Amino acid sequence: MGRISTRNGETAIHDIIPLEIHGIDEDRLNASAISIMQTLNEAGFEAYLVGGGVRDFLLGNIPKDFDVATNATPDEICGLFRRARIVGRRFQIVHVRMGPEVFEVTTFRAPHQDDSNDTEARQDANGMLTRDNVYGGTVADDAQRRDFTLNALYYNHKDRCVYDFCGAWQDAKAKQLRIIGEPSTRYREDPVRMLRAIRFLGKLPLTIDPATEAPIFELGHLLREVSSSRLFDEVLKLLQAGHGADTFELSWEYGLHQVLFPEASQVLEANTESTYWDLIEQALENTDARLKSGRTVNPAFLYACLLWPAAHQRFQQLLAEGLSAQDAMRKAGAITIDANSATVAIPRRFAQVTREIWELQLRLPNTQTRRALAMLRQPRFRAAYDFLLLREHSKEIPAGLGQWWTEFQAAHPDVKPEREQPDDRPRRRRRPFRK
Ligand code: ATP
Ligand code: MG
Numbered sequence: 001m002g003r004i005s006t007r008n009g010e011t012a013i014h015d016i017i018p019l020e021i022h023g024i025d026e027d028r029l030n031a032s033a034i035s036i037m038q039t040l041n042e043a044g045f046e047a048y049l050v051g052g053g054v055r056d057f058l059l060g061n062i063p064k065d066f067d068v069a070t071n072a073t074p075d076e077i078c079g080l081f082r083r084a085r086i087v088g089r090r091f092q093i094v095h096v097r098m099g100p101e102v103f104e105v106t107t108f109r110a111p112h113q114d115d116s117n118d119t120e121a122r123q124d125a126n127g128m129l130t131r132d133n134v135y136g137g138t139v140a141d142d143a144q145r146r147d148f149t150l151n152a153l154y155y156n157h158k159d160r161c162v163y164d165f166c167g168a169w170q171d172a173k174a175k176q177l178r179i180i181g182e183p184s185t186r187y188r189e190d191p192v193r194m195l196r197a198i199r200f201l202g203k204l205p206l207t208i209d210p211a212t213e214a215p216i217f218e219l220g221h222l223l224r225e226v227s228s229s230r231l232f233d234e235v236l237k238l239l240q241a242g243h244g245a246d247t248f249e250l251s252w253e254y255g256l257h258q259v260l261f262p263e264a265s266q267v268l269e270a271n272t273e274s275t276y277w278d279l280i281e282q283a284l285e286n287t288d289a290r291l292k293s294g295r296t297v298n299p300a301f302l303y304a305c306l307l308w309p310a311a312h313q314r315f316q317q318l319l320a321e322g323l324s325a326q327d328a329m330r331k332a333g334a335i336t337i338d339a340n341s342a343t344v345a346i347p348r349r350f351a352q353v354t355r356e357i358w359e360l361q362l363r364l365p366n367t368q369t370r371r372a373l374a375m376l377r378q379p380r381f382r383a384a385y386d387f388l389l390l391r392e393h394s395k396e397i398p399a400g401l402g403q404w405w406t407e408f409q410a411a412h413p414d415v416k417p418e419r420e421q422p423d424d425r426p427r428r429r430r431r432p433f434r435k
Pocket of ligand 2: 051053066
């Protein structure tokens, strides 16, 4: 199956896996993704399906999304699709919208040259790439810029073959996660690859190649250099994608959770028997179950659970210092979220809800009927009640109050939470009508 492709006199040996062997049935692939490839092919460009769409399919999972790689530049891609726009700075991609779905179309990356300019390629003192936009490579070059071999299998709609440039097909058969290139260098270029590694281990039936695994224990601290807003998104992908409970355990084993949530992890580490462990594990199991049954999950609730060990400890300290319970919880919430924003920054609209979930814990014990009815109308009641159940389940507080609220809700089925207050984001002003 070996072939040779050439570019600038360099050679890259690759394997071409025919349909009879890979068995990817186009009828079971996403029709819009195929039509994107067709459009690109018809305009004279190469186009391949790559990444999770191919990987998950070969491993017997249902792909979550489909990514296309092409030799068309972002501007050329935008010229071919009506609903396309360039997103990202560190790594530019094009979002192509087809119906309700969004597809990521990326231009082949080329290896970085010493004369690459600043907007194309940029690296900081740790070796981290802060720009990775050198275009003009071949599909073989593009494969070398991807993270794991399984994510670098290219399905070509034109000949229905899968192209492999890095031993990915063998890894797929062996169900092995292996990073492309020298592992430490690749993690230094982009430390998020360590989080991606454990995400794939949590969701897929894979083992990790020892050379891919070893540096993670040493280099986890590099995540501190990654932008805190990117880490917010990555944590959601890690823990709110259906395999949160397993992935949490892995992130702890590899020491990555400790980097992302230093204070909360310190409390967990100092109290190996603590109820906080149960609270987080149960919350993640519930989240996985909710997602499996097609229900939505709320990032603010996840963060309320992840940061609770730190917030609760601080609350108790502030109480001991003489603050009222309300003041102590308000202050503990604010400081805890602020302290963690050095690594993972929770956007304000979520942080506000996280704090409300904590603060309502102090009001739930007030079961006087008038107050309790007002509580049912609280937009955050449901989240606060779920959080209370978790605290009881983990035995942080004695059981009983949760049951009381369950019965109270059943007795007042007509009392619903009020609609959320409009947030404080500035409204777009309507342009005055002009004749
Ligand atoms: P998922 O099923 O969760 O979408 P995925 O592998 O498709 O998994 P994406 O974030 O959609 O993940 O990325 C698409 C592809 O882009 C990856 O499969 C990989 O080839 C490449 N990629 C993504 N992030 C990185 C990275 N940080 N470094 C190198 N390559 C990356
Ligand atoms: Mg994907």
